[in-house]
Amino acid sequence: MLRITIEPVWRFHKEESPQSIVVMLGVLSEIGKTGKITSAANDAHLSYRHVWNLIEQWSDFFGVPLVETRRGKGSRLTAFGEKLVWAGERMQARLGPQLENLAQELATEIKPFLQQRPSVIRVHASHGFAVAKLRELLDREPGIGVDLRYVSSQYSLASLAQGACDLSGLHLPRGELRAQGILACREWLDPRHDRVISFVTREMGLMVKRGNPLDIRALPDLADGKARFVNRDHDSGTRLLFDQLLASHGLDETRINGAQQIEFTHAAVAAYVASGMADACFGVEAAARQFGLDFIRVLTEDYFFVCRQSFLDTEPMRRVIELMKGREFHEAIAALPGYQPAETGSVHTVREFLDRVDTGA
Template identity: 40%
Template sequence: MNKVTIKPQWSLTREGGGTLMPRLIELLRLVQQHGSLARACEASGLSYRHAWQMVREGHALFGAPLLRMSPGRNSTLAPLGEKLVWADRRITARLTPLFESIASELEAEIAQAMEEPPAVLRLHASHGFSIEILQQQLAADGMQLEWKYCTGIEAVSAMTSWQCDVAGLHVPHGEFEAAGVEHYRPWLRPGEQMLIDVSTRRQGLMLQAGNPLRVRGMADLARMDVRFVSRDPGSGTRLLLDLLLQQAGVDPAGPVGHAPCERTHAAVAAYVASGMADAGFGVETAARRFELDFIPLQTEQYFLLCDEAFFDTPAMQQLVAVLGSEEFRAAANQLPGYDARHAGEVHRLEDAFAGLGLARRGG
């Protein structure tokens, strides 16, 4: 099967015709990562002379410096350089899951046009870091997989209308479990569906490094001095956020509910790390990757859902075997806030949520 790769790339054209090229933005990202222009050149394969000329051209284009040079050839980004790099990181965090889904669709279309065998498993799932690992390991295991990132509701809806074989969704532990299950209830079929554990993960507040505004919990999000970035309505994370706000006495339909929204945990983290917000809500892994402070508030379980009739297929059994492997569990357990010790364990839907009224049909 062909492998399609789509990467976000952008440029900036000034009035008068000058253009900031993607290669310079990538160079600035490497300077931020490595702490000097020389080390950025080593990482990119550029000569120091050529890289310095690119920086000078960028300076001339904007009339403002992009780098600050220090003794010993150490470099830091100037404020304008910081803004450009964070714009690039936000674009990447926001668009990469979407582009990966489109790439998977294109792979399927190309395979069909070339009369190649179709994907043996179609997975629609709420985006998560353990799911990324699962996709990588299934591909390494030789599975022809078609996947799409979407909200949990969109995933289970697609599964029940035969648009995919497996849906990925997450449900909070504890007092919010019933509300989490209710979120998906119209598409749940007790006695006909199976759940497979992927991992647990911690969700909470992502805060700028050092927590300069001294945010301590959800109630602080109602403060006028705290800029918040939210999640997209309809997502499982937005449901959990609203439940936690209500618990803290904050109206989810108030100002917090009208904050800017992002569609993934990484995009929320990038938004906060760029300085555009003081706080966001999402999983711990995203916060740590962007070097943010994190206040854990809720643990939830990430599941895969499939029809019982599909569970015994070779493709599904291969997926369950990969999930239950030591390789997957070890990789997922490296993610901050994730616990995959029960990955690959299988439950009937009505048994997984005993006591929540999910009775087997006809029983």
């Protein structure tokens, strides 16, 4: 299946001049990670001389250096160069899933005009590291295309009920909030025709700056107003879970400094904290580790997929189940911080599923 990638271009302009310049933030990011311009050049498939000329052009345009070279010690980003890289990482974390959705919409629209038409599985699921890994492995499978749209659990179940997708993502917290999660999804599940597939577990909690300078240990520590918080968007399942946690602790959101500041993915809130614009956020452990943050576990979530029995019996879906059960996928999930396979690929009726989750099994 045709795969489309939409990538932003960072073009800087000066008001007093028609001159503009495109900065390749990936080059700067690679220098920041490795301290080597040669590594950045290889990563960008450019010559060392060309990359060095670009860096000089960027520095001349801004009037400040972006990279410092140290004899015998390689290169490093200046404070300004680091700020540009952080801006790029925040942008990618914030807009990445939305750009993927737009690219997928375009691919779906032009597919009827193409000669090769593989079996396409339409997946609606909340954005997460395990879902992205599943899609990555499915993209390698010949004869199967994946139409993945990132939406909340509630919207994904509604999409399945309305026939707008084939596979719907669903995540439920363990513990005292389990019953609320079940109540929200029960109305969309059809016991006659739906089947539930076990997927993974993931750890949810607070992400704070490395070393936890504000000594944040639990949700009530956010309510004194000292920590600057960044929240998830209101339509996300993680925001719903966070609001339920606040209610269970008797905490008033208005007492949290920055609770109305929102970002749209786990990675986006983590990047916001890592860049120094906030002190804490709530999300998955994998996002915290990705951006070098400390993580304070609050609860574990179970992630499932739901599909129709009729679709479960199709050849493409049988291959998906095989991939979920395979060693490569299990190893990939085990490598994600805070994620674990959990009877991955096991299929349950809705009644079996509700009996299991009601008891916390």
